[in-house]
Amino acid sequence: MANSVDIKYYLILAAILFCLGMFGVLVRRNALVVFMCVELMLNAANLTFLSFAKQNGDLTGHVSAFFVIAVAAAEASIGLAIVIAVFRSRGTVNIEEIRTMKH
Amino acid sequence: MEALKSFFMTAPVEPAVFAQSLWLIIALPLLGAFVCGVFGKKLGRGNVHLIACATVAGSFVLSALAFWCVNHAPPGGSPVSMENPFSSSAVRYAIGYDYGTWFAAGDFRVNFGLMVDHLSGVMLLVITGVGFLIHVYSTSYMEHDESGWRYFSYLNLFIAAMLTLVLADNLVLLFVGWEGVGLASYLLIGFWYTDAAKAWAGRKAFVTNRIGDFAFLIASFLLVLLVSAFSTQANVGNYATVGVNAEAAQARYREGLELKGPLSFPGLEILANAVPTTTENNTQAALSLQTTIQEGPLAGRTFGGVLTVTLLLFLLGAAGKSAQFPLYVWLPDAMAGPTPVSALIHAATMVTAGVYLFCRMSYLLVLSPTAMLTVAIIGAFTALLAALIAFAQDDIKKVLAYSTVSQLGLMFMGVGTGIFWAAVLHLVTHAFFKACLFLGAGSVMHGNGDETDIKKLGGLRGEMRTTWWTFLVATLTITGILPLSSGFLSKDALLHGVHHNHLVGFEGAATALYVVGLVIALCTAFYMTRVYVLTFEGERSKEARVAHAHESSRYMTVPLVILAFLSIAALWYALPLMPGRSGIKQPVMENFLGPVFASAERIAARGAQVKLDHSLPSGLDYAIAWVTALVGGGLAAFAYRKYFPARAGTPAPVWARSVRRFTQNKFYVDEVYDFLIIRPVKGVGTIVFKMVETVIDKGLVHGTAWVTNFAGITLRYLQTGDAQAYATVMALALLGGAVYAIIQVLN
Numbered sequence: 001m002a003n004s005v006d007i008k009y010y011l012i013l014a015a016i017l018f019c020l021g022m023f024g025v026l027v028r029r030n031a032l033v034v035f036m037c038v039e040l041m042l043n044a045a046n047l048t049f050l051s052f053a054k055q056n057g058d059l060t061g062h063v064s065a066f067f068v069i070a071v072a073a074a075e076a077s078i079g080l081a082i083v084i085a086v087f088r089s090r091g092t093v094n095i096e097e098i099r100t101m102k103h
Numbered sequence: 104m105e106a107l108k109s110f111f112m113t114a115p116v117e118p119a120v121f122a123q124s125l126w127l128i129i130a131l132p133l134l135g136a137f138v139c140g141v142f143g144k145k146l147g148r149g150n151v152h153l154i155a156c157a158t159v160a161g162s163f164v165l166s167a168l169a170f171w172c173v174n175h176a177p178p179g180g181s182p183v184s185m186e187n188p189f190s191s192s193a194v195r196y197a198i199g200y201d202y203g204t205w206f207a208a209g210d211f212r213v214n215f216g217l218m219v220d221h222l223s224g225v226m227l228l229v230i231t232g233v234g235f236l237i238h239v240y241s242t243s244y245m246e247h248d249e250s251g252w253r254y255f256s257y258l259n260l261f262i263a264a265m266l267t268l269v270l271a272d273n274l275v276l277l278f279v280g281w282e283g284v285g286l287a288s289y290l291l292i293g294f295w296y297t298d299a300a301k302a303w304a305g306r307k308a309f310v311t312n313r314i315g316d317f318a319f320l321i322a323s324f325l326l327v328l329l330v331s332a333f334s335t336q337a338n339v340g341n342y343a344t345v346g347v348n349a350e351a352a353q354a355r356y357r358e359g360l361e362l363k364g365p366l367s368f369p370g371l372e373i374l375a376n377a378v379p380t381t382t383e384n385n386t387q388a389a390l391s392l393q394t395t396i397q398e399g400p401l402a403g404r405t406f407g408g409v410l411t412v413t414l415l416l417f418l419l420g421a422a423g424k425s426a427q428f429p430l431y432v433w434l435p436d437a438m439a440g441p442t443p444v445s446a447l448i449h450a451a452t453m454v455t456a457g458v459y460l461f462c463r464m465s466y467l468l469v470l471s472p473t474a475m476l477t478v479a480i481i482g483a484f485t486a487l488l489a490a491l492i493a494f495a496q497d498d499i500k501k502v503l504a505y506s507t508v509s510q511l512g513l514m515f516m517g518v519g520t521g522i523f524w525a526a527v528l529h530l531v532t533h534a535f536f537k538a539c540l541f542l543g544a545g546s547v548m549h550g551n552g553d554e555t556d557i558k559k560l561g562g563l564r565g566e567m568r569t570t571w572w573t574f575l576v577a578t579l580t581i582t583g584i585l586p587l588s589s590g591f592l593s594k595d596a597l598l599h600g601v602h603h604n605h606l607v608g609f610e611g612a613a614t615a616l617y618v619v620g621l622v623i624a625l626c627t628a629f630y631m632t633r634v635y636v637l638t639f640e641g642e643r644s645k646e647a648r649v650a651h652a653h654e655s656s657r658y659m660t661v662p663l664v665i666l667a668f669l670s671i672a673a674l675w676y677a678l679p680l681m682p683g684r685s686g687i688k689q690p691v692m693e694n695f696l697g698p699v700f701a702s703a704e705r706i707a708a709r710g711a712q713v714k715l716d717h718s719l720p721s722g723l724d725y726a727i728a729w730v731t732a733l734v735g736g737g738l739a740a741f742a743y744r745k746y747f748p749a750r751a752g753t754p755a756p757v758w759a760r761s762v763r764r765f766t767q768n769k770f771y772v773d774e775v776y777d778f779l780i781i782r783p784v785k786g787v788g789t790i791v792f793k794m795v796e797t798v799i800d801k802g803l804v805h806g807t808a809w810v811t812n813f814a815g816i817t818l819r820y821l822q823t824g825d826a827q828a829y830a831t832v833m834a835l836a837l838l839g840g841a842v843y844a845i846i847q848v849l850n
Contacts, residue, residue: 025827025830026827026830026831026834027827095825095826095827096825
C-alpha cells in the first residue's frame with residue numbers, strides 16, 4: 001500500500017456524491033428517489049468518515065460509519081413505511097402534492 | 104270666609120316634612136316612563152294609559168300639596184320659610200330639601216337640591232295639571248297608533264324632565280331638566296320616525312336646541328368663575344346689604360359656597376344683593392359692577408361686563424328652548440309630532456323654560472340694563488316676526504305654532520323690562536288657552552280625516568259643538584276680544600308694565616316696545632280670528648276630506664272644556680284684590696310672586712338703573728287694548744267672511760299675492776340660515792372630511808392595512824409546506840455559511 005491514493009481524492013469524490021445526493025433531494029419529485037438520494041448523501045458522509053479514519057489510523061471513523069449505516073437502515077424502513085401509508089391514503093408519492101407541513 | 108281662608112292657609116302636611124318627599128314629584132312620571140317604555144308592549148293599551156295618566160295625576164296631587172305647603176301660614180303661626188344656607192335670613196314662602204352632594208370636584212360642588220317657592224309652585228301646577236289633561240286627551244287621540252306605549256313613555260319623560268327643571272335649586276340640576284325636555288321633544292316630534300320629514304323635524308329641533316344649550320353651558324361656566332372672583336374680592340362692606348351682621352353674612356356665604364356650590368340659586372341671589380351697581384351708593388363695599396376682576400381666567404374684565412355677557416348667553420340658551428329669534432325655527436317644524444305633543448311643548452312645558460329661567464334669575468337680570476333691553480328687543484322682534492308669518496299660514500297647527508312664538512316674545516318683552524310677575528301670569532294663562540287651542544285643533548283634525556289646511560275646513564260650528572265653543576272661548580281669550588278673560592288681562596298687564604318700567608339710559612325704548620306690543624296684539628287678533636272663521640264659520644269646503652265631521656270622544660272634549668273654563672277663570676289672578684306691602688291693592692299674581700321677585704325689586708330700587716313700576720293699568724289702557732283687539736278681530740272677520748272667503752282654489756287678489764308668498768315662506772329666514780350658516784358649515788365640514796379621508800383614512804388606516812397585506816403576500820412563500828423548498832433554503836444557507844467561512848479562513 002505504498003502508493004496509496006491521496007486522501008483529497010476521497011474527499012472530492014465524497015463531496016461530489018453529497019452534492020449529487022443533495023441535488024436529487026432538492027429537485028426530484030418522487031419520494032422514493034428522494035430517499036435514494038438521501039442514502040447517497042449519507043454514504044458520501046460515510047466515505048469521509050472512512051477516509052479520515054484511514055488517515056488517522058484508528059477505528060473511530062469505522063465505528064461512526066457503522067452507526068450511520070444502522071441509522072440509515074432504520075430511517076429507510078420508517079421512511080418507506082410513511083411513503084407507503086401516504087401512497088395508500090393519497091394515491092401518489094409526488095412530494096409536490098403532499099404539502100401537509102404548512103398546516 | 105275666614106274659616107275657608109284659614110283652611111287654605113294651613114297645609115295638611117307639615118311643610119318641613121313634606122319637603123323630604125319632593126323627589127316623588129319627579130320620580131312618579133319617571134317611573135311611568137320606565138314602566139311604559141320597558142313593559143308597555145306587554146301591558147296592553149289600557150294599562151299603559153292607566154299608568155301614564157295615573158303617574159302624572161299623582162304628580163299633580165303632590166304638586167298641589169307642595170303648593171299648599173308653600174302657602175302655609177296658619178292663623179297665629181309664622182309663614183313657611185326655609186333656611187338659606189348662604190345667608191342668615193331665611194327664604195320666605197319656600198320649601199326645599201337637599202338630598203346631599205351630587206358631585207364635587209375641587210372647590211366646585213353641586214348638590215341634588217329641590218326647592219319649591221311661589222314661582223316654581225305655579226309652574227308645578229301648570230305642568231302637571233295641563234300635562235295631565237293632555238295625557239287624558241292623548242289616550243283617545245293616539246287610540247289607533249300601534250306604538251302608543253312608546254308615545255306615553257316619552258310623554259311621561261317629558262313631564263319628568265320639565266318638573267326637574269322647575270324644581271331644581273341650582274343651575275346644574277336645572278340644566279339636567281333643560282336637556283331632558285330637549286331629548287323628550289326630539290323623541291316626540293320625531294315620534295313617527297318612519298316618515299323622513301317628521302324625523303327631520305325632530306332632528307332640527309334637537310340641533311337648534313343644542314346651539315342654545317351650548318350657550319347655556321358657557322354662561323354657567325362664566326357664572327362659576329364670577330362667583331369665585333366675587334368670593335375672593337368682596338369685603339365685609341359688600342355684605343352690609345345682605346344680613347344684619349355683615350361679617351356673619353360673609354362667613355355664612357362662604358360656608359354656603361362650600362356646602363352647596365356656586366351655582367345654587369339662593370347663593371346667586373345673595374351675590375346679586377351684595378354687588379352694588381356703583382361704588383358711590385355703598386362706599387364700604389370693595390366691589391361693585393365696575394370693579395375689575397383681579398385673578399383667574401376673567402382677569403381684567405369688570406364684574407358688570409362679565410355679568411352682561413353671561414346673561415346674553417343665557418338669553419341665547421333661552422332663545423333655543425323658548426323658540427325666540429334667532430333660534431325659533433324649530434318650533435313651527437315641531438308640528439310634525441302628534442298634536443297633543445304640540446300642545447304639551449307649546450303650552451305647559453318646554454317653551455316656557457326660557458321665561459322661567461329669567462324669572463328665576465331676575466335678581467341677576469336687573470343688574471344689567473343692557474341685557475334686559477336685549478331680552479326685550481329680541482322678544483319684541485320675535486313676537487312681531489312670528490305674528491306676521493302667522494298671517495299667511497294655512498296650516499291650522501302652523502298658525503298656532505307661530506302664535507306661540509309670538510306670545511313667548513311678549514313674555515320676553517315683559518321679562519326684559521322687569522315686569523316679571525306679568526310674564527309669569529301670561530305664561531300661565533297662555534298655557535291654558537294655547538293648550539285648549541292646540542287640543543281643539545287636534546280634535547278638528549281627528550274629526551276631519553287629519554285635514555290641517557284651514558281652507559279645506561269650514562262650517563264645523565254645527566258639527567263639532569264642544570270643540571267649536573271651547574275653541575271660540577280660547578280664541579276670544581288669546582285675542583283679548585273678550586275683555587273679561589285671562590288672556591286679555593295678562594297681556595294688558597304685560598304691556599302696561601313694558602310701557603311704565605324704565606331702563607335708565609334707554610328711556611325711548613319703553614314707548615317703542617309698547618307700540619310694538621299693541622301691533623302684535625292687533626296681529627294676534629287678526630290671525631286668530633282668521634283661523635277661527637275659516638275653520639268653524641261659513642260653508643263647508645268642497646275639498647273637505649270627509650263629508651261630515653264627527654265630534655271627538657269624551658276623553659278629548661272634557662279636557663277641552665276644563666281648559667276653556669280655566670282660560671276664563673285664570674283672570675282672577677290679574678284682578679287687584681290683595682293688598683301689597685304699601686297697602687295698595689295689587690293684582691293677585693303680583694302679590695303672590697312678591698317674595699320671589701323681592702330681591703329683584705330691592706336691587707332695582709337701590710341701583711336706580713331700572714325703575715320698576717307698580718301702578719295698575721287705567722281704564723284708558725284697557726280701552727286701547729280692547730279696541731286694538733276688536734279692530735284686529737273685526738278686520739279678519741270682515742275680510743274672511745265677506746271680502747275673500749279664500750277657499751282653496753280661489754286665488755288671493757293680485758296685490759296681495761307676492762306679499763302672501765313672501766310671508767308664507769316665512770320671510771325666507773330658514774333659507775337665509777341655510778345660506779349664511781348651514782352651507783358654510785357644511786362646506787368647511789366637507790373640506791375637513793376630505794382632509795381626514797386622505798390623511799387618516801387613505802394614508803394611515805389603509806396604509807397600515809396595505810403594509811401588513813404586502814408583508815403577508817411576500818412572507819407567504821416561506822410557508823408553502825414544501826419540504827424541498829425548506830431544504831433548498833437550508834442548503835443555500837449552508838452554502839452561504841461555507842462561503843463566509845472560506846473567506847474568513849483565506850483572510
